[in-house]
Amino acid sequence: MQPIMMAHRGNSGLAPENTLAAFAAATDTRSQWVELDVHLTADGEVVVMHDATVDRTTDGSGAIADLTLAQINALDAGSWFSPEFEGQRVPTLAEVVDLLGDRLRINVEIKSAADPASAAKVVAVLREGGVLQQSMISSFGLEAVLEVRRHWADPVLALITGNAADLQTTIENGLQYFNIEHHAVDAELLERTHEAGVLANVWTIDDPQLWRHFARLGADIMTTNQPHLMPV
Numbered sequence: 448m449q450p451i452m453m454a455h456r457g458n459s460g461l462a463p464e465n466t467l468a469a470f471a472a473a474t475d476t477r478s479q480w481v482e483l484d485v486h487l488t489a490d491g492e493v494v495v496m497h498d499a500t501v502d503r504t505t506d507g508s509g510a511i512a513d514l515t516l517a518q519i520n521a522l523d524a525g526s527w528f529s530p531e532f533e534g535q536r537v538p539t540l541a542e543v544v545d546l547l548g549d550r551l552r553i554n555v556e557i558k559s560a561a562d563p564a565s566a567a568k569v570v571a572v573l574r575e576g577g578v579l580q581q582s583m584i585s586s587f588g589l590e591a592v593l594e595v596r597r598h599w600a601d602p603v604l605a606l607i608t609g610n611a612a613d614l615q616t617t618i619e620n621g622l623q624y625f626n627i628e629h630h631a632v633d634a635e636l637l638e639r640t641h642e643a644g645v646l647a648n649v650w651t652i653d654d655p656q657l658w659r660h661f662a663r664l665g666a667d668i669m670t671t672n673q674p675h676l677m678p679v
Contacts, residue, residue: 482554566595586607
């Protein structure tokens with residue numbers, strides 16, 4: 448069985464990562480999920496960006512936590528990737544939900560794991576957009592993942608890690624997904640994951656040969672920056 452495909456930061460191979468252009472491009476692939484990253488602005492809005500600062504992927508500078516949504520909206524988040532994407536903005540999570548609707552499921556990675564307000568805000572946005580029950584919330588920080596349970600009665604949660612030993616943490620905390628970096632994955636780990644009733648999301652696979660390898664091993668989901676290039 449072919450694994451389910453998750454587009455990493457949208458189709459970030461063809462469009463600037465974590466922009467509406469990248470998420471729209473993901474809808475033209477066989478992806479069933481998109482992964483995205485969120486931070487809170489200074490005025491408490493949930494915006495979609497990987498880094499804690501805007502420096503790498505916009506024409507601005509500074510920490511997201513120190514900038515208002517209005518300040519972030521004024522930035523160009525596309526020109527760094529290609530001139531054709533000039534004018535792409537940093538989207539809010541609500542804007543991505545509005546764009547995708549029920550076409551693709553959303554895996555929201557909470558980056559500001561030390562801020563418990565992030566979990567509540569993310570759940571609220573997904574609920575208001577009508578996609579909460581089909582979404583996943585994930586983080587490298589276990590505390591952020593567990594905080595989600597205070598705001599979502601029946602959550603779909605994942606711990607993100609590069610450490611195979613964290614499977615035990617996943618099992619002990621009743622998480623449905625184990626989002627594991629591919630260098631830590633082998634057949635024995637996937638077998639133990641499945642025996643525990645947990646699904647494995649292997650990241651990030653951009654090589655078709657590696658894709659086939661982990662598909663043969665039994666990965667349930669695979670995350671890629673290049674969903675348009677991965678084998679069908």
